[in-house]
Amino acid sequence: MTVRRLEAPQLRSAADELADLLTDTVADGASIGFLAPLARTAAVDWWRERADAVAAGHLAVWAAPRDGRIIGTVSLAFPGKPNSRHRAELVKLMVHREARGEGLGRRLLTVAEDAAVAAGITLLHLDTETDSPAEHLYRSTGWTRAGVIPDYAASPDGVLxxxxxxxxRVGTGVDGRLGATDGPRR
Incomplete structure (x- = not known):
């Protein structure tokens, strides 16, 4: 399965396809920051707004195309603070309902983890709805549960x-410290 990184112009061009994936994911009940029903125009706008963050190097987005449409995506968000350049947040891992169970989620996760290591990232973090299908993926790929926050976010149907x-932990750190100019190069 091909997974490709999207630069800002490619992200803008793919916003319609990414919006289809996003609306499908929300309609299926995944808690990824949106309430249902998610209007397609709002989903297109949301993806287009991400292009500036991609151009600035604050966000990296990968997409998995198949048969002329995007069936999966994952992103890494890089914090801008000097004391946090060693970490990134894994965000918006989505797989279209029709492509689930084929290993695409695991493939997208591996791509993001490998890219994080290549960028000098040594720590990844994420949040996901407790007891969601995504939890199995993260546990089975070596992610460590840090804790649970009650009533953190509303599911697509509005229930907290x-x-x-x-x-x-990914990659390797020399001594666990960042110098004044050290940190990942993006």
Whole structure:
């Protein structure tokens, strides 16, 4: 399965396809920051707004195309603070309902983890709805559960649900310290 990184112009061009994936994911009940029903125009706008963050190097987005449409995506968000350049947040891992169970989620996760290592990242973190299908993926790929926050976010149907925080150490650090100019190069 091909997974490709999207630069800002490519992200803008793919916003319609990414919006289809996003609306499908929300319609299926995944708690990824949106309430149902998610209007397609709002989903397109949301993806287009991400292009500036990609151009600035604050966000990296990968997409998995198949048969002329995007069926999966994952992103890494890089914090801008000097004391946090060693970490990134894994965000918006989505797989279209029609492509689930084929290993695409695991493939997208591996791509993001490998890219994080290549960028000098040594710590990844994420949050996901507690007891969601995504939790199995993270646990089975070596992510460590850090804790649960009750009533953290509303599910697409508006019900407050707990969120589980996970982290994963990736890459290697020299001594666990960042110097004044050290940190990942993006």
């Amino acid at each position: 649900r707990p969120t589980t925080l996970y982290y994963k």
